[in-house]
Amino acid sequence: MVERAAPEPRAASAVPSPARERAPRRVVWTFLRIPLLYKVLIANVAIVVLGAVVGTWLTATTVRASPDDFGLLTIGGFVVLGVVLSLVVNYVVLRAAFQPLHELEDVAASIRQNDYSRRAEPGIFGDPRLSSLVSTFNATLDALVRDRSELRHLASQVIRAQEQERQRVARELHDDTAQVLFAQLLQLAALKRSPVEDVARTATDFEEMTVEALESVRRLALELRPPALDDLGLFAALEGLAQRFGDQLGIPVEVHVRGPRTRLSAEVELVLYRIAQEAMTNVAKHARATRAVIDIDRAADGLSLSVRDDGRGFNESEPSKPGAPGLGLGIFGMNERAALVGGTLHIWHRSGGGTEVFVFIPIDAVNTIGGTPQ
Ligand SMILES: Nc1ncnc2c1ncn2[C@@H]1O[C@H](COP(=O)(O)OP(=O)(O)OP(=O)(O)O)[C@@H](O)[C@H]1O
Ligand SMILES: [Mg+2]
Structure with missing residues (x-):
């Protein structure tokens, strides 16, 4: 058994740790991933603190440099600066956070146009809850597309099977049932010539019924598969x-x-x-x-x-009218x-x-x- 030497403990300051190097980025990343409500609160607190510190410093500096110039104009300038800064920061934070919602809106519009290929981007600056909503929406859409294609595949199989069955039944009606009825007609024609009156009358009745049956068999075969279509x-x-x-x-x-x-x-x-x-x-x-x-x-x-x-x-939205029932x-x-x-x-x-x-x-x-x- 080979014993491994225990690794030398590294001098903490000799080589900068990659983890440490990434620390600031991780702070920014963590800020970007926090929920929208906290992002807005933090941004506004930062604006207020910044305004208080910078405002106080600027006021003190201006008053010290030229006490006579400090008046309404300077205060107005500070107010405008503060409002513009607050609007810009809030706009940027809210716009980035709501980006996933705009994405969802665009994808929903594509679906309305029957285009199921688009997917919403969660966006790296988006609110985590909205991003997770986007991921769930995309997954549901994937499942829907899979189900639709499965349904389409099944429908095409049903249609093909139905055609095969129609063709088989039409052929059987034409080659089998219609031939039997036709042979029956020939026999009834012979029976009609019987000297026995009752037999001749019954044969005539049967002949009429057989002609009707033959007609409907032919009509049915035609509806199932018109020979003109193939020929x-x-x-x-x-x-x-x-x-x-x-x-x-x-x-x-x-x-x-x-x-x-x-x-x-x-x-x-x-x-x-x-x-x-x-x-x-x-x-x-x-x-x-x-x-x-x-x-x-x-x-x-x-x-x-x-x-x-x-x-x-x-x-x-109107349902099928009674008297014309259909599936x-x-x-x-x-x-x-x-x-x-x-x-x-x-x-x-x-x-x-x-x-x-x-x-x-x-x-x-x-x-x-x-x-x-x-
Ligand atoms: N040419 C038309 N004129 C008026 N209404 C129609 C017409 N075509 C379809 N519809 C309406 O659309 C509905 C759906 O038609 P669809 O062909 O899908 O079903 P159906 O004819 O009721 O039943 P099935 O075709 O399964 O026997 C009908 O019930 C009817 O109300
Ligand atoms: Mg119909």
Whole structure:
């Protein structure tokens, strides 16, 4: 075992200790970190003491040098000097201490503009309690951003799963249920020719029911996944959508396309179709409109889709009207679908003044987001 020699005690004054060197800085630092109330008190006490000492010294010196010159003007000068000094010191101390509050205000304004990237700076001269409030605010904002991105991720998974399921059910309805009903129709047609009157009548009744069932199965399959969307593209699918809603509501529903009608990426086409479908479903459910227009504009910087109606509009705070029950997820879903392809969605509405759903997808997303529709 090696024994270590005990370290030689250093001569206290030989080498200046770094701790000692830092002592004045530590005093200043400690002053800066004390709470605002004490900072203001200390600053004001310092001004009063300074005023008393310097004022007395100046008065004594002036009186001794020229006793006749000491009058109202000199006293006024001292008063002005004292007031200016007090204002400046208080302003500097309070401004530095409240800096974190200004930071919080700026960040809150950014959040109102949907910008969650800014963070407030606690500031080294800020009041410690305000600085700690800023740190807590920043941490809460970080957690909020994490939750939002998690929510967005989950929403996109739900949307994709929903699309897969819709496609599966539509295919099954079309390939399976509709085929069975069609085969049944052929058999009923044969039965209708039966010499037994009762059998022929019953077959006719069944035939009518089967035709109705086949119609609704086809309509359902079409709503779930219109084949035109995959086969002919977005523009043809939107014309079909407008036609169906126009017939259902008994109002004109127009489609205007500005720009080339060439196909877009499958995912963008699907997103735009679903947004138009939900917007038109809302027109049917809530708007009481006499006209609706679907506009598509393909410009150099991106593609926009707008669905407008001249209906009753709505007030944000207004709950869903009875008789038109819904989960209230339609607008949320439209927003999430737009975000899925890097787009943004806005809704303009005014009570009694119609509604417009507007989505814009930047050109990069229109060109690059690909993949087959799920
Ligand atoms: N075109 C419109 N005209 C009038 N009100 C509308 C229109 N679109 C939406 N609204 C109002 O906005 C509310 C929210 O719409 P949203 O699509 O999110 O939910 P919902 O249609 O009620 O339910 P869900 O879409 O889940 O079936 C509606 O309940 C309705 O009050
Ligand atoms: Mg809806």
